[in-house]
Amino acid sequence: MSRSDYFKNMPHDKQNPNPFLAIYLDQSIPFNEEAKASYLKDCSSKSRQFVLPILRPLSRLMIILFQIYKIIVPKAFTSSKLLHRFLYWGMKTFVSPDANFMILRHFYLGSEILQFIRDNIPGVQIEMNPLKPMNLEPVKDDLFLVHDLNLYNFIINLNIQIRENNIEVTKQERLRFDAITSSPIPIERMPDRWTNKLDLMTAIECFTPVYQFFLTDNDFWRATNSLQLDETIGILASKLIGSNDRLALINNKHPMVPLSTLRAGFRLVLHGLATEQLHALLVELKNKQAA
Template sequence: MSKAEYFNMMPHDRLDPNPFLAIYLDRSIPFNEEAKAAYLKDCSSRSRQFLLPVLKPFARLSIVLLQLYKILLPKAFTSSKMLHRALYWGMKTFVSPDANYMILRHFYLGSEVLQFIRDNVPGVQVEMNPLKPTNLKEVKNDLFLNHDLNLYNFVINLNRETRVKNIEVTKQERLNFDAITTGTIPIEEMPNRRTNLLDLTTAIECFTPIYQFFLTDNDFWRATNSLQLDETIGILASKIMGNNDRLALINNKHPMVPLTTLRAGFRLVLHGLATEQLHALLVELKNKQNS
């Protein structure tokens, strides 16, 4: 059964309507149907209902304690290699298949969105470092850290070029969609053992302190502040498309107002959803342009 069929075959009880079925069937938000079904099924899990309320306070307390620890020893016990090995092991062992699927999709789609923007700003030559993982083993190649670096480097290099060459990001009459995949993203089957129970939100809340522990204080702050660039990427895309009506659900708002690291886990979920929505909108526009 495909992920979408889980909801398409779900019966509707008028006296007890399923809230996730309602959201799945609603098409006001652009979203790939398989990804939307995977995310909403994951949201309806027992892990999110019962484990998240219990684990979240401890995870956020850990962030506070680690922040105090990093003030005293900002670079002690830091290792990107150890971080990503720990993330790989945790994802393989404890995270649900749907959550792992959504995480890998995020890196894949994020690379396509950045390339789309680059391809639709004539005259710029921004070097890209696309991350398109199809299995969990690729997490060990500093995947999370490189994703953050790619985002910052792209924004810096794009804006430096447009400033030096006096180029304005404007609406393109015919968009270049070469970077955008309209079919299935080739992600392999995820581990599905008894221990693979953690939903996406709970996993992110639990893994955020681990991320903080293995990074320097500067690296962790840079990673969390990268979430504020959602608005920047959304504005660039809307300028190119000439329309921003359906980008209103970006919730990691003003990039000039960095937030504390305490709610980084929740904001990371919003970051992932913003990428999914923008990519789905680009797929929709590509199909219309090619029809």
């Protein structure tokens, strides 16, 4: 049974309509159907309803305490390798299959979007480092950290070339969609033991202070500030497409206004949804152009 069948087979009770069914059926926001079903099913879980309200304030308290700790001993116990081993163990042991599916999709789609932008700006040559994990094993190889570095390096290298060669990013009459996968992303079946219950939002809130603890203060700030680049990527894509109708869906706004790390977990979810929506739009445009 596909993930979308969960909602397709859900009965509609007019006296008690399911809010997640309404959002799933709504077509106003571009979104891959399988990913949308996974995300909304995850949102409707008991973990999201009952565990998140308890863990979120505790997580944010830990962020504050770790910030103070980092001021006193800024580089104690910092290790990206240990961090990613811990994240791998936590995802494999406690995170729900739907949440893990959405996390791995994010790396895959993010890499494709950056390649799409590079491919459609004439005169730009940027060496890419695509991340396309199909299971949890690549998490152990600094997957989250490399994802952030890829984004910053792409923006820096792209703009160096744009400035040096006086390139203008404009609408392309025929877009190159070689980088965009329109078929299902080949992600393997995720662990589904009795312990794999944490929803996406709760898992992110739990892992954020862990991320902070094992990284230097500079690395953690860099990681959280990367979320503000959503608007930058959205603007680049909209210039190439020739339409900015969907930019209203981006909630991580102005990259020149760094925000507090306290809401990093919530903003990370918004970052993931923005990536899904942009990729779904590109798939939609790819199919229309092919037709």
